[in-house]
Amino acid sequence: MTAPFHVLFLCTGNSARSILAEAIMNREGKGRFIGHSAGSRPTGAPNPFALSLLQREGFDTSFARSKSWDEFAAPGAPKLDFVFTVCDSAAAEECPYWPGQPVSAHWGLPDPAAVEGSDAAKALAFAETYRALNRRIQAFAALPIATLDALTLKARLSEIGRTE
Structure with a gap:
């Protein structure tokens, strides 16, 4: 594997967690990593709370769109080096075949879009996510990928996925 590494974050709806992860990866990856996101059953639009949070954090949200993971299995798609599921339901689904056999791990988090109640409660859930x-993406981006064998890399990615 050589940089830049293409990283795909998967979630069912591709409206919240995976969109946040894509944005963070593109900032924290500093050109070494290129983040993407997709969903098995995309909602059709990013969650407004996700967009609002990213804008407050200084992100340009023009990249954000809810898209199917089929885009990344199609001819001409970027060659994926890493695939992370960020929701439990996407992790349980049978994923498309990813050319090149990217390294994968499950980084499940509760769905902030499922939080009910006040806008303040919803905004807090998105902030926690x-x-x-x-934290997970910073830890991932700091890994010495070139010096890790495949088994060690897979183990480290799994450890990062358990980080709260």
């Missing part, structure tokens, strides 16, 4: 993803 953002912080967790940011």
